[in-house]
Amino acid sequence: MDIARFQDTIVAISTPPGRSGIGIVRLSGPQAVELANRVFRPANRSRSPLTQRSFATCYGHVVDGEHIVDEVILTVMRAPHTYTTQDVVEINCHGGIVPLRRTLELVINSGARLADPGEFTKRAYYFGRIDLAQAEAVADVINAQTEQSQKAAIAQLAGRLSEAINTFRENIISLLVRIEASIDFTDQDIEMITGADIAKGIAGLREEIGALLATAEHGRILREGLKVAIVGRPNVGKSSLLNALLRTNRAIVTEVPGTTRDVIEDALNINGIPVTLADTAGLCDTSNIVEAEGVNRSRQAMAEADLVLLVIDTSEPLQEDDLKLLAQLPACGIVVMNKEDLPTVADSGKVAEATSIPVVWVSAREGTHIQDLEQAISSAVWEGKTGDGEQTIITNVRHKVALQEADAALARATGATANGYSEEFIAADLREALASLDEIVGKCLPEEIINRIFAEFCIGK
Ligand SMILES: Nc1nc2c(ncn2[C@@H]2O[C@H](COP(=O)(O)OP(=O)(O)OP(=O)(O)O)[C@@H](O)[C@H]2O)c(=O)[nH]1
Ligand SMILES: [Mg+2]
Incomplete structure (x- = not known):
């Protein structure tokens, strides 16, 4: 490691680009206070960042010569009790891209170097304040x-x-x-x-x-999210279920079988579990090449999913395709008996015979018992554990x-x-x-x- 590089004073805009109340330009390194001071004029001339106590703030302006660039609050944090263990300065500017960029440029012109991605945290790691697992956790928190x-x-x-x-x-x-x-x-x-x-x-x-x-499996889901695929025959209400879980009209719903042709994905939070939900094209034998490609993609989404929701239309008799899908359903699956608002025609006893995985009755269109399904999804993931974050994972x-x-x-x-x-x-x-x-x-x-x-x-x- 080029330790000499860590003796450079680095600077970066630490807040995301765009409009916001405040944006922060952050410096770290042996010259952080001195370089920040070169572009700063305190409102009270008797106060200077150079003599500022650690963690105290100083109100004033970022200036380009005589020209005022922005009205700011500057915080000085002195080594070694800082994020990087070096001197750190944070300049709270207004959160527009222009004041932030200009402040950044002025600090670079004064002698700082633009920070590499993650370089502040990398310094905290190299100087021994945190170890690598903790440094990785910083990115996970973000x-x-x-x-x-x-x-x-x-x-x-x-x-x-x-x-x-x-x-x-x-x-x-x-x-x-x-x-x-x-x-x-x-x-x-x-x-x-x-x-x-x-x-x-x-x-x-x-x-x-x-x-x-x-x-680790529990942890992977917390970090990367749970992939859930909604599958079933055409017209059973898969897209309606996606919309009900998302509480929006994300996917097109019509009474025409074969409405969904492509996989439609969206993210949601189910009882604290980050979920990527995929609505798929209805699974059927078809000679239509567009529909056939949709079916291929549905099968792929089903294979890649951590959890499969198999939707069955309870207002119709069970069909051969339903039974075939029930037989193919992985252990991590839930049978969703949809359209409970209509008279039940499907033989639910046959479903119970065909599988031992949980069965939940809902009406995707009316939005009834969707919470039961959410509960079943989180139970399937945590296997009865609370997932309260108390355990080291x-x-x-x-x-x-x-x-x-x-x-x-x-x-x-x-x-x-x-x-x-x-x-x-x-x-x-x-x-x-x-x-x-x-x-x-x-x-x-x-x-x-x-x-x-x-x-x-x-x-x-
Ligand atoms: N009564 C009732 N109708 C529903 C329910 N869920 C869906 N439907 C209706 O069933 C039809 C098909 O719904 P979709 O959500 O498009 O079904 P799908 O499974 O996505 O269909 P494809 O994309 O064609 O495979 C629509 O007319 C919906 O309004 C429900 O819970 N109750
Ligand atoms: Mg659909």
Whole structure:
């Protein structure tokens, strides 16, 4: 890592482009206060950012020579208790693109460099204020789509995941110390670690890592969202159901079978779960090439979904196609018995016989019992858990893969112990497990990977 680059003073607009009450230009680096001061004129001439206490504000103007650019409030935050651990200055401008751009340009002309995406957070990581898992959580907090996703990200930012990983690391290190002592001092009078001790230590660790890994699916959904596909025969009310769940008229609904030709997607929040909902073309045998392409896309959406809602029209007798779809329905599915406002003709007993997955009755057109369906969707995801964010969870695929690798190395160590291999082999496996855990918190990780992680961040964070 080019540490010298972190001695540059960087600047960026930290708020999104567009009109807003306030926009923030942020600086970090050894010259942050000095460079900000060059473009700032305090309203009270006796107060200067240069002599300002940390976390105090100063009212005045950003100026270009004698020309006033904007009326601002400037906050000075002094190293080391700042976001980056360096001196940080935030200039609260008016939130229009012109005052923000001009302020940014003036600071750059004074000698600052434009920040790379995520460079403020990268500095916080390199200077040791947060570890890599916490830095990744910063982006997750910004990107969170629901309160539950945000809770998980905040817990990770506060270091909950890092604590769990560090406890695993310490357990491995203490096992390693004991194993290495027995290797180095075989002829001395110290208490030797036995194969049984090692096996017990590793088994306990694997159990805890396994419990953390078991949260990964739940975590992935919180971070990336749940993909839900609405499928069924033509005209059963799939698009009406999409509209009912979204509470808008997003998709075209008509009494003509084959109305929906393409997959229509939209995002919503169901009891805290970020969901991407896909309405699809009715599944049927067709020789019409447009309809056939629609059916292909429906099948693809069904295959890619985390959860499938199979809609059945209860105002008609069950058809062969309904039964075929029921048989194909994945375990993570819900049968939606639609049009409950009309007299029931479909044989619901046959549906219950055909599947063991939940069945919910609704009227998509009238909007009745839609909340029951939402409840069924969240139960299917959380499997009865509350998803209250109290548990430490894995939300990031990178962390999941590293934990799986650590677990695989521990499994090899268990095998080596059971087979009575020498302690050197067991120690080598334990060191590999340790290296995988290190990757999560960002110890000894190749720079290329670290750069890739921060490249995903927005400018100004
Ligand atoms: N009575 C009643 N009619 C409904 C209900 N849901 C949908 N319909 C009607 O059923 C017809 C088809 O609805 P759509 O939502 O377009 O059905 P679809 O499954 O998307 O149809 P395709 O896109 O053609 O596959 C429309 O006339 C709707 O008004 C319901 O709950 N009750
Ligand atoms: Mg439709």
